Amino acid sequence: MNGDWLLRGRDGRLTVYLPSDDAVLCRAELADGGPWEAPRRLGGDQKVLMRPAIGQGANGYAHLVAWRPTGSGQAGLVHSTHFRPRLAALDWKPVGHPDGKGERTGTPAVAVDVWGRAQVFVRNGSGGVSLLGQREKGGWDAWRELGGEGVQEQLTAVAGRSGRVVEVYASVLGGLLHWRREKPGTQPVRSPDAEAAVRPGTLYALATSEEHTTLFFTDADGTVCAWRPGQGDPVPLLPAAGPGPVSAVRCDIEGTDCTVLAQRTENGRVAFAAYPTEQESAGAWWTESGPPLPADATVSLALDEHDEPVAATVSPSTGTFLLSRRKDEPGLALRAWQEI
Template sequence: MSTTAGSGRVAVVAECARDAAVLVAAETAGGSGIGVICLRDDGKEGRAALDRALADASGRGCRVAGPPRFVTGEREAAIAGVVKELLALRPRRIRVPDPDPTHQDWDMEAGRPVYDEPDERAAAALVALRAAREYQVESSAPVLVDCRRTEPPTAHGAAVSCPRYPAVTGWLTEGFDGRSSAFLPSAAGVLRWTQQRRHGTAWDGPELLPGPRLMPGLRVVRDFSGLPHLFALRRTARKGGGDDIEIVHAAQYRTGHPLTPWHSLGSPNAGDAYKSRETGFPAAGFDAAGGLVVFARNFGHSVSFREQRPEGGWSPWRHLSGVRVADELVTVTTHKGEVELLARVRDSAAVVRWHRPAPDGEWAEDRTVPIAPRAGSMAAGPEPGTVVYRDLGTGEPWLWYLGSTAPVPLGGAAGEGPVTGVRGVEADGWSYSLLVRPDAGGACAVGAFAEGRPDAGVWWNSLAGAEPYGVPAAVLDRTGMVTVATLTGEAQLTVVNRESRTGGFEFGPWYTA
């Protein structure tokens, strides 16, 4: 999850003060209380860099929870020390480094990848993630984790960070009984909120769902029946030392009931102590025939996929040749029910598209996609065959129909991260597509345009009263009711219902679940 707005208590856990300074700079939410925990004292210069970052954060309206805390010792002692400090700080959000950085080269003599950052940084992230899990279990409260990649210093000399895992979209779903469920990742696993009755404002949760040792990311995909399927990354220890990363999948068939067991799909580079750790975050899509395709970036920075046809089992992992991509994949289902893949090109704002004429056909690569998105902003659009993204230069949302010559601007450049929504919303006898996104000043914005006609203009309205952390979500139930939900910086679910099923786009008050 990326922080866009919303105050709350946040802890930064890093290997040293200099690394902590980069993570502190990522906190843009005014009113946040920031505590810093370091596993090593890197001296006067590191502490000075952290002091400057904390001073800048104070200038943005953040509150600093005392001087940085330094925890020393071997792994188990360090984990216990971080847990102790977290219990003292009581954060609801924890920001840590990237536990599985991307390699930059390969050392042929040593037989291992070459990274442009120290091994200690990733080791510190693993200590922080283990401590965050234990802290959540001990405190019995939801804890959100934001893993951050550390990018090289910019031309101005400052390093920046960006999310390791994609923002969660489509996390609000409706079940067969008309009640909705919300799924979001936490330090200790997947959290679920369940609506007590259809159209109601009372929800049960958050419930920590049983499951394996998951990394703090989640992909929620609905099949053609509307059932939610969850995809995540699981870390498992190797017998010879180190860890493997594999893709896992579970589904919810009845609202409020247990998930199916988590099923391992392996990874494109399974069994390799180094390559497995760089498994990209999965993207998945269902086609009209009921087939499921799962994609992931592999160690070589290309795309691999595995699929399950309705009449059979899973195929082995296969590789798509072509341009090298970043760990940012989005699936889009067309009007014909075909699954297509969009991926941001590595080290570039360009996007490449893969499509095929039939489920048993060969994938074709298209490098003529006419969009340039900001990193982390792409998401499937509300209508079939569409993708919504933020323009690289302006941050304004745009919508592109697959195969069209040019995208369409949607207006409303405030906020950051993906813009999502639903289609088929009735209003005054017309069918509309509805969009949701974070707005400026810590609000949630709702937009609407005539279905199929975004070029005719988008009407945006800010729904004050809730401060979103991450990406808001919307669901249209089978009776035509629209519910919008967001998570606050204190990890509380807040929801608002449209006042009319067929009238205007007015919404009632926000309710805390």
């Protein structure tokens, strides 16, 4: 999934969004710390393709966007809003195609601004990036083409700490692209590109201060790097633990604002690292946790009702859903993984 699929809802309960053959399933905590409800289908009976993109606003509402089949070789994007973990989500509603019509063009990315409006970004048929934004009083604006050329499949979008600024990142052969939208209804502005040999499918963005978001990615040499547009070139952080993207969250560790990273390792376990936020020069190192997981397992991080980090893994092939929470002790020690 593109975005965090483990979320803390408006009522403080955790929710996971799980991929299925032609649907999105969700599960929510029934109480703080569990137990969890059984999986239920999200968005009605409409079939969707691949995995959805997920974004969450300051109000706790989750916005999901996915492709659906619309005919022979044709696809269109659909959107759903999930207001509270234990309530049913809205049915999928069509929101169009960046080229008007055609086949699936790329994995969408979603960011939600402070006003609760989803901003949907997706690669278009020309190899650039297109934007679809929600209106203030409902409905959607027209598609906007932002530019770019040779954009790779995966994008990542994020709202800044204030929620007013929305940013999207993309990778191309030999570089990174970035757009920043300062105000609602305005055209996102493209920043100067950054040179980087990006491993496709490894982009992840996080709001790390009032002024900046940080993009994490793995380069061709297998190093996790961090980039904040306007603050120079990407910087190496630590060797990648495994092939996929990291998940990241900010939290307080012993009075220090830290960024916690998680990534599935080459041997299938989950590795964690933490460092003072935006201080990559301090260094970071991985600590592995949990049992070996199937090759298709993914990991996501969130904060629970007590602002403590919690990690989840899910494997579509086996349906296994595991969860681990921070121990009540100094440092970033985690409890044993629990199968939900």
